[in-house]
Amino acid sequence: MSELIETLKVEKKEQGWKKLLSKFGSLLALIILMAVLTMTTDKFLTVSNLMNIARQSSINALLAIGMLLPILTAGIDLSVGSILAVSIMVMGIVSVNMQMGAVAGIAVCLLIGAGFGLLNGLLLTKLRLPHPFISTLGTMNIARGIALIITAAAPIAGFPYLVQFLGSEFVGPIPVSFLLVIAVYIIFHIFLTRTQTGRYIYAIGGNKEAARLSGINVDRVLIIVYTISGFMAALAGLVMVGRVNSAFPLAGLSYELDAIAAVIIGGASFFGGVGTVWGTLIGALIIAVLRNGLNLLNVSADFQMTVIGVVIIAAVFVDVLRQRKSKAN
Amino acid sequence: MPEEILVMKDVYKSFQSNHVLKGVNLGVRRGEVHVLLGENGAGKSTLIKIITGAYAMDKGEMIWEGKPVRVTGPIASMELGIATIYQELNVIPELAVYENIFLGRELKKGGKFGMLDRSTMIKQAEELLVRLGQDPKLATVQLNKLGIGQQQLVEIAKALILDAKVLIMDEPTSSLSGVEVEQLYKIVEQLRAEGMAIVFISHRFEEIQRLGNRITILRDGQGVETVEVATTHQDYWIELMVGRSLDEKFPKKEFVRGEIGFKIENFKVTANSPALNMEVHYGEILGVSGLVGAGRTELARAIFAADKRHSGEIYIDGVKQKITNPRQAIEAGIAFITEDRKSEGLLLDLPLDFNVCLANMKAFKGSRKLLNPAKMRKEAAKYVKELQIRPGSIELNARNFSGGNQQKVVIAKWLCTKAKIFIFDEPTRGIDIGAKVEVYRLMNHLVDEGALVLMISSDLPEILGMCDRVLVMNQGDITANLPIAEATQETIMKAATIGA
Amino acid sequence: MKKVLTPFLSFALVSSLFLAACNDDQSSSSGSNSDADKNVSVVLKTTSSPYWKYVEAGAKKAGEDLGINVTIVGPSAESEVIQQVNMLEDQISQSPDAILISPTQPDTVIPALERAAKDIPVVLIDSDATFNGKTTFIGTENFSAGQEGGKQLANMLQKGDKVVLISGALGNPATDERIKGAKAALEEAGMVIVSEQPADSDKTKAMSVMENILEKDQDIKGVFSANDDMALGVLRAVQAKNLDIKIFGTDGTEEAVKSILDNGLTGTVAQNPYNMGYQGVETAVKAISGESIDSRIDSGITIITKENAQEHLDFLKSISK
Structure with missing residues (x-):
């Protein structure tokens, strides 16, 4: 018996180590990446550049945290880039073209985003479309189409200050958009770890049938998940508008792919139930640091795509190796 | 004494610091059924995986027909002549029987890149089916049209095509009905008579007694002993398995019959199924027996609203209940321990405490409606202790527990909901004898505390040993309601098969 | 431990190798x-x-x-x-x-x-x-580029001929301006503009847009396209129907100039x-x-037709080496 306790203790210790690594594995990759860039270019480790990264990562970080939820439920949301576009175009119409003010514009923007998310959720649960890949692929096209139609594809510029605040202001050297990211991530962390709905999201991804038989209203949770994802797309759009002071209908084109990449690099599983908020943040930062570093090194855009492709595969492969190890036990 | 075709000598295997096999020996002879017996976690699966080449051993020797061999992978093992039939069948439902049999070794006309030689494959498949006592016409039938038992025969046919000399069967009867089991026994006996060596993993003592020649008993990763089936008693086997003697296999207690707690009235599962009535008293363990496919699981799922029922009423404590989804069933005090732990019961890649608290999460809300993880951990730890779940780490994912302990995790989840009506569907399938007894004790404990238990089981000794009353189902209908005194294997089987 | 770390290290290595490899190629x-x-x-x-x-x-x-x-x-x-x-x-x-x-x-x-x-x-x-x-x-000057192209096209047609305008992606100011310029010139010369459709600066899209237009009306005499890729797409649709339609593009890409030499496109408004x-x-x-700088500098255009196409092609080849 005492022998058993001994082995259990040893096991626990090893698990502690492994847990630490699996938790912070992508963080380690980020740190190494930053170290390499610091060594290869003297412009990388400057306050202004780091703040650039913080700003550049914030749009994808906001999309990615929204994307984390569907992926946790073993789903996907392909429509976030298009929802972003339609939300900001409507905001432009309301607060610039119709001069109804910033607050109304922001409110409408977020509502439209959540509304399209809700639509995704309803298509999935009420129409029983077989997979969110399909429902969100549909809304992806619908939303993009609407974004182009409503302004006849013209961009809108000249937003009020309040709209631009999130995307363009600084507190000291720190961009407001990055502070927003941190705040949102803290809220999501609490939501996913400490609320009933948040835990149900993991349960559904872990085993949908077991979750249902444990009394979880799966449809309701899925609708919430996609609504939040849509809302986050609109919020990311708000930041984007602030950053570039304009809204254009092709905004956010193929952004869903970067968001998915961030979530996956951050260690979430496509099969659901596995993934964390902080992993996702690190995933988004890795992508931003990589892009920024490659820009600083004047690497051509075509090469950048190749490198990011390799990183996605490498990151997921690391994850596969890790899981293979844990399953062998 | 016939020679041993396969010998495993002093095999060691560990995963990191976890020593799973610590010097196991096994010798299998031609023409024998060699049973591997041991509790879950004793190392049976690991040993099998080493033999089939899925794992490499750390230390030890494998001797095939007298010569030491190194098995480098599953293909190498197959080429030696070792075939395995796993619990989860390894077949492709959408393909025809003959296609399954020849999967991966299709016959072709004219060399490697030729066309498939369909007619020869079908002919050979037909011959095999006849050899296995089946209708040769099955060869071209799509596999998913067959029952589990016949699908398993297809697996055996695959082994025969390979010309396997050693056939490993991992609990082959665990999901078969009575008739199918009998058919399988006959085939195993026939293969043995043809000189095949069969390694048979089983927890069922009746079948070990009927089929087995010798037993190798594993405990804690060590081969404790190899004994002759004919000359030893099963109590001795148990003693070797658990390292102590179990007082009784079925720890049934006297029961005190309480009020009627649960009742269904004119309950139709589907539009065409018969209207069912049933009353269960508090303090009672009601067995639900019948053949596979008799409609027991369907009834349980309809009660719990896992599937929509056609019509009928459910009463709890005499009060009509509105139960149209699992949430309402849980709130009414019903717990449903499903047959398939992995696909319907557990969140395999999530930790134990999460699994335990899942069905009653609202009970763990603390300030500002946030969940209190400490409280959840504490609750989980309580059940770990109460149900002796091992290993006792509440952070470990459910996947890492053995079958018996996984079952305890599922039960803990339902205890956590404070249910008083427990529906167990095949609660001891695939778990070892020690864990079985613990599950039985737990049921006793539940009824002692005033709950009531419905136990669906295909294991007749278990029904007879544990229940206070037995319902028999047959083609969706309840065909007998027997007090335990009147229930025997014969009366139950008769009710289960009449008109079937 | 070591085994667990290896993947991370190799991951980092791969990325740094890439960075190093690309760095030389500035x-x-x-x-x-x-x-x-x-x-x-x-x-x-x-x-x-x-x-x-x-x-x-x-x-x-x-x-x-x-x-x-x-x-x-x-x-x-x-x-x-x-x-x-x-x-x-x-x-x-x-x-x-x-x-x-x-x-x-x-x-x-x-x-x-x-x-x-x-x-x-x-x-x-x-x-x-x-x-x-x-x-x-x-x-x-995109407007005047379009205008010049339109004038040139009109010179090759008769008054009252039907022409089509193929524009770029909706909201692209450069292509929109060109189309506006061409439209003004063509209308002034008395052409009838029967259709004005966007094809997102994409060859394939332009081809299907043109196919659709020709389904309805085969009596088209001229097309002005806001870029050369689209003009080439239009050309394929026209050639498939064996029609004689004058097609003008804008940009002056190598492919377009070659097409002019091969009797494909009629001409293009080459930017510089x-x-x-x-x-x-x-x-x-x-x-x-x-130094003081003018606030607007015109980089100029050149109308390319069969006469000067070879010359322009040689120039393009010389700079793209």
Whole structure:
């Protein structure tokens, strides 16, 4: 018996180590990446550049945290880039073209985003479309189409200050958009770890049938998940508008792919139930640091795509190796 | 004494610091059924995986027909002549029987890149089916049209095509009905008579007694002993398995019959199924027996609203209940321990405490409606202790527990909901004898505390040993309601098969 | 432990190898003159299309001739609007002496450019943006380019002939201006514009747009397209029906010029991307040394038809080496 306790203790210790690594594995990759860039270019480790990264990562970080939820439920949301576009175009119409003010514009923007998310959720649960890949692929096209139609594809510029605040202001050297990211991530962390709905999201991804038989209203949770994802797309759009002071209908084109990449690099599983908020943040930062570093090194855009492709595969492969190890036990 | 075709000598295997096999020996002879017996976690699966080449051993020797061999992978093992039939069948439902049999070794006309030689494959498949006592016409039938038992025969046919000399069967009867089991026994006996060596993993003592020649008993990763089936008693086997003697296999207690707690009235599962009535008293363990496919699981799922029922009423404590989804069933005090732990019961890649608290999460809300993880951990730890779940780490994912302990995790989840009506569907399938007894004790404990238990089981000794009353189902209908005194294997089987 | 770490280390290694490998392949060039310490950053709409390769070639050549460092960057596709903003920011943070930019969505770069323009000259090429502190805009007068093309097309047709206009992506100001110019010229010459449709600057789309138009009406005599790719798509649709339709493109790409030589396209309004790049760098250097610069510089156009096509092709080949 005492022998058993001994082995259990040893096991626990090893698990502690492994847990630490699996938790912070992508963080380690980020740190190494930053170290390499610091060594290869003297412009990388400057306050202004780091703040650039913080700003550049914030749009994808906001999309990615929204994307984390569907992926946790073993789903996907392909429509976030298009929802972003339609939300900001409507905001432009309301607060610039119709001069109804910033607050109304922001409110409408977020509502439209959540509304399209809700639509995704309803298509999935009420129409029983077989997979969110399909429902969100549909809304992806619908939303993009609407974004182009409503302004006849013209961009809108000249937003009020309040709209631009999130995307363009600084507190000291720190961009407001990055502070927003941190705040949102803290809220999501609490939501996913400490609320009933948040835990149900993991349960559904872990085993949908077991979750249902444990009394979880799966449809309701899925609708919430996609609504939040849509809302986050609109919020990311708000930041984007602030950053570039304009809204254009092709905004956010193929952004869903970067968001998915961030979530996956951050260690979430496509099969659901596995993934964390902080992993996702690190995933988004890795992508931003990589892009920024490659820009600083004047690497051509075509090469950048190749490198990011390799990183996605490498990151997921690391994850596969890790899981293979844990399953062998 | 016939020679041993396969010998495993002093095999060691560990995963990191976890020593799973610590010097196991096994010798299998031609023409024998060699049973591997041991509790879950004793190392049976690991040993099998080493033999089939899925794992490499750390230390030890494998001797095939007298010569030491190194098995480098599953293909190498197959080429030696070792075939395995796993619990989860390894077949492709959408393909025809003959296609399954020849999967991966299709016959072709004219060399490697030729066309498939369909007619020869079908002919050979037909011959095999006849050899296995089946209708040769099955060869071209799509596999998913067959029952589990016949699908398993297809697996055996695959082994025969390979010309396997050693056939490993991992609990082959665990999901078969009575008739199918009998058919399988006959085939195993026939293969043995043809000189095949069969390694048979089983927890069922009746079948070990009927089929087995010798037993190798594993405990804690060590081969404790190899004994002759004919000359030893099963109590001795148990003693070797658990390292102590179990007082009784079925720890049934006297029961005190309480009020009627649960009742269904004119309950139709589907539009065409018969209207069912049933009353269960508090303090009672009601067995639900019948053949596979008799409609027991369907009834349980309809009660719990896992599937929509056609019509009928459910009463709890005499009060009509509105139960149209699992949430309402849980709130009414019903717990449903499903047959398939992995696909319907557990969140395999999530930790134990999460699994335990899942069905009653609202009970763990603390300030500002946030969940209190400490409280959840504490609750989980309580059940770990109460149900002796091992290993006792509440952070470990459910996947890492053995079958018996996984079952305890599922039960803990339902205890956590404070249910008083427990529906167990095949609660001891695939778990070892020690864990079985613990599950039985737990049921006793539940009824002692005033709950009531419905136990669906295909294991007749278990029904007879544990229940206070037995319902028999047959083609969706309840065909007998027997007090335990009147229930025997014969009366139950008769009710289960009449008109079937 | 070691085993667990290995993947992470190899991951890092792979990335750093890539970085190192790509680092040598910079598109900067430097001469040996005294101005070698001057840096000009060029941010293009993309670096992955022939047109922008000409701009790149011009800018590079200017860098060599003037002996300054020219860094040229751009996203992998014109649709990557925010990526272009990111690249611009990353260039600004390296504190160059001047910025040359061609914005995909002009409004998006204004905040960053306004900040940059406080310290250094900012020269826009190809596409303009309006903000305080801009040094100059060098580019084609798209309206007049369209107008010239329209006039040329009208000269080849009879009064009252039916013509079609193929525009770029909705909301693209450059292609829109060209179409407006062409429309004005064609209408003035008495042509009947039967259809005006967008084809997103895409060859395949233009082909199907034209196929659809021809389904309804085969009596079309001329087409003006806002870029050459679309003109070539239109050409395929027309050739499939064996019709004789005069097709005019805009841009003057190598493919279009070859097609003119092969009796395919009728003509094209060639922009001077090489000039934009060259003049852009030249102007930036002048601005750095404090010379005064006109606020609008026309990079000019050339109408290419069969007569001068070979000449133009030789020029394109000489710069794209």
